[in-house]
Amino acid sequence: MSADRYFDGSGIRTRYRLEGEGPNMxxxxxxxxxxxxxxxxxPYLEKNFRILRFDLRGHGSTDKPEGPYSLDDFAGDLAELTVGLGFERFHLAGFSLGGLIAQRFALDYPERVDHLMLLSTVAGRNEVERARVIERLQAVEKGDFNTHFESSIRRWYxxxxxxxxxxLMASAGRSNSLDQAxxxxxxxxxxxxxxxxxxxxxxxxxxxITGEHDIGSNPRxxxxMHKSIAGSSLEILPGQKHSILIEVPGTVAKLIQDFIAGQR
Incomplete structure (x- = not known):
């Protein structure tokens, strides 16, 4: 496994890893x-790509500046990190919140994104979905953090x-090691x-890509998104919920690699 490294940006220090060889991802x-x-x-992707992955601000061993945060903050962090590490142009894949960040980045820096992969992410929530997610947000902001995430297990898996x-399920919703703010x-x-x-x-x-039974990032x-982005490809994974990176990583990796190969 590649060793952790740290990038000192203008605003935060970011933990990252570099793995594999090939085109940047x-x-x-x-x-x-x-x-x-x-x-x-x-492990499926590093055979064909030079991969950069990192902890977002407020997560893992990356700095945790006081909020509020914005989508622009996250996209700006990504822009600074990738320029600093020589990733001028790359394939970009984002999962859930990472997919929102990837959308923002691709819109702000179109010349830097080769292929874009949006996994289990959101856009175009309807009124009911907006109300539901705001209710969850209020629960997180007012109540016990662990209780909320433990209750989400059956939505994810x-x-x-x-x-x-x-x-795995016994620890999946635990956030004792996280900075809750x-x-x-x-x-x-x-x-x-x-x-x-x-x-x-x-x-x-x-x-x-999303799961057939993903409630928060649903097939609708x-x-x-597919209709909005000209020429995009859509894959709905049968029987899956939100955590496709954990439950079907080989399927996700194959879809990504086949998509990139087919678009060259």
Whole structure:
């Protein structure tokens, strides 16, 4: 496994890893996670790509500045990190909150994104979905952080996966090692950001993937993204919920590699 490194940017110090050889690829994790969220996917991709993954601000071992945070903050961090490490142009994949960050980055820096992969992410929430996610945000901001995330396990993982991985499930919702103020700030960005109106301006070839039974990043939203981004590709994974990086990493990696190969 590649060793952790640190990049000192103008505003924050970021933990990152570089792995593999080939064309540049950047992987962006979701809220309350860290770069290890891609651990099961990277072994499939590092054979063909030079991969950069990192902890978002407020997560893992990256600095945790006081909030509030914005989508522009996260995209700006990504821009500074990649320029500093010589990743001038790259394939960009984002999961959940990482997918929102990837959308923002691709819109702001179109000349720097070769292929864009949006995994289990959101755009175009309807009124009911907006109300539901704001309710979850209020619960996170007012109540016990662990209780909220523990209650989310069945939204994230399939019943079969939960049954086969009791030890993982016992720790999946725990956030004792996280800075709760920072994660709340990041969670607010996830819950309140929506770029559906801007997505027709995305210029990069785009792949959209979500699970058939993902409630928060559902197939309806994925289809709307697909319609909004000209020439994009859409993949709905049968039977899957939100945590596709953990439950079906090989499938995700193959879809990404086949998409990039087919678009060259």
């Amino acid at each position: 950047v992987l962006v994790h979701g809220v309350s996670d860290q770069l290890e969220g891609w651990d099961k996917v990277v 399939t019943d079969d996966f939960i049954a086969r991985n009791p030890d 920072s994660i709340r700030a990041a969670y607010r960005v996830l819950c309140t950001s929506d770029l559906i109106e801007e997505l027709p301006h995305v210029q990069s070839p785009t792949l959209i 939203m994925a289809a709307n």
